[in-house]
Amino acid sequence: MKSKALAAVGVTVAAALALTGCSAAGGSSSGDSTKLHIYAWSGEIPDSVIKGFEKETGITVTVDNFDSNETMISKLAAGNSGYDIVEPSQYAVPLMVERDLLAKVDKSKLDGFDNLAEKFVDPSFDPDNGYSIPWAWGTTGILYNEACTGAPVTGWKDLWNEKYKGKIYMLDNMLSAYIGGMQVEGLSATSTKKADIEKGTQALLDQKPLLAGYNSDNYADLVATGDACIAEAYSGTSSAKAVAANPDVHYILPEEGGTLWTDSFSIVKGTANESAAYKWLNYTLQPEVAALLTDDASLASTNQAALELVKDQTQVTNPAIYAPADSLDNAEFIVDPGKALAYYQDGWTRVRAS
């Protein structure tokens, strides 16, 4: 019996090693620049980019993933995190600068910065790109199934339409849900005024009886199958697949505005591998590397010069990946609500509890 138990453990270990190949990557070690530790959103750095970088520079890369900007910030704020490059979303950049967590980017060490699309140069959340080099971007908009709605959808107001009662989904994320709630009332999605947020809360409360639910996971599948007519949606892989696979499914930015997000690479203050970090920034600024983000991860690249290098050009014309430039005119960058966060949280609690 004992040998059997041992065998069970042995099987597990053997399977683990066989599955993963057994090169023991230890924790952090000495600070020579043959290593680079990246802390990023999962799915936003294709394997091909990492492999290419390792091959070109001989630097060994580790990538870890976080589930929210807040997790990443608290890790760095605790100190001693060991990361060299992080990938904050736009609103997290000023928060991190304020907390002195990011190193100023020395532009003279950059090569290829002018490849970035104009929209991402000197953005509102990080003047003069002092601390962040945008990498991926996307939008929050509406995914709908025309076979179900019967007519083209143009804006948030359609998510408040009685006609689609029980077939509407909103994103299960406070600030994302408020984008719809605020903009449908003609307000800025990033307002910090208590009265505005109260109006947004009321809009969400009014909408709730019409909803099939709040959903951030499989709304794209639900819309594609027609189980849902219309949903607040993030651009990116799931929405893009739904659009590409079903001609009735469309992704639009609402006429009231919609929002834009971008995740950037930043250098962690006090990094032990600064030269490797700059090599990473320069490598990912190359158009042929940035194009891999669309090729392999179905995400929009901030690199203007990369667009024509994307292999499957239908991805570039898919609005659920690259929202058309003219529809972006009204789109707002989501920013940190600061102290107003409390008003949002209070309202959101009431919405979810109603």
Place this chain on the structure above:
Amino acid sequence: MDRVVAWFSRLIFVFLYLPIVALVVYSLNASEVSYRWEGVSLRWYVELFADRLLLETLRTSLIVGLVSALLATALGFLSSTALVRFRVKGRGVFLGAILIPLIVPEIVLGVSLLTVFSTAGIPTGFVTLILGHTVITLPLATLVQMGAMSSLDPSLPEAAADLGAGAWTTFRRVTFPLLRPAVLAAFLLSFATSFGNIVISTFTSGVGTTTLPLRIYSQLKSGLTPELNALGTLLVLLTLAIILVVGVGQLRRILAGGPASQ
């Protein structure tokens, strides 16, 4: 009435196992989207084995799970021996101290662990992950083994001593064989708890040690991929293999919580 109960329990079985069956079926779906069936294919398994980053997180989870489960089982064995067999002074306090992580919200534990580690200057990584997971698995391992130990007939070691066995021989030949199923149960329970943990891992993981659950959770932003179905299927198969090896009979005794009746 009996038939109603029988049907009801069948229904519950369907409810429990349907997700697992669905997972296996979808892992073989050639389509990129889960609502459409495009025939049987192993493409997601191929992609899974090519996804180095995902496999690295799996390896991290397995290493952390195995080591922390071993630690928790060993420590739990020692502490339950002390608490059951000997009238230690302040027994209640010790037991309480071990069990507190069961009651304290995990998020509180996670934050305090991170604070302690960063104050002590220990870089987050395998060591902190394993320590963190041991904290939450220790109470489980201790409780399981304490239950088995207290139901052990105290006259057995006495009889062994009577027959001339020393303390070590008694332990090796009598007590431990009787407790082995409980030890194994404690190990498997600890491993499963560690393997699925998110909260503690969030705070204690570091460079190069993203665990599998953290990776999957992070992927919700960009959408889950069907390779996760393939990975889930492999894990189910692995679990089945372990159950078969350990032996169905033994498992039944483990679930009953008592010592092996040999």
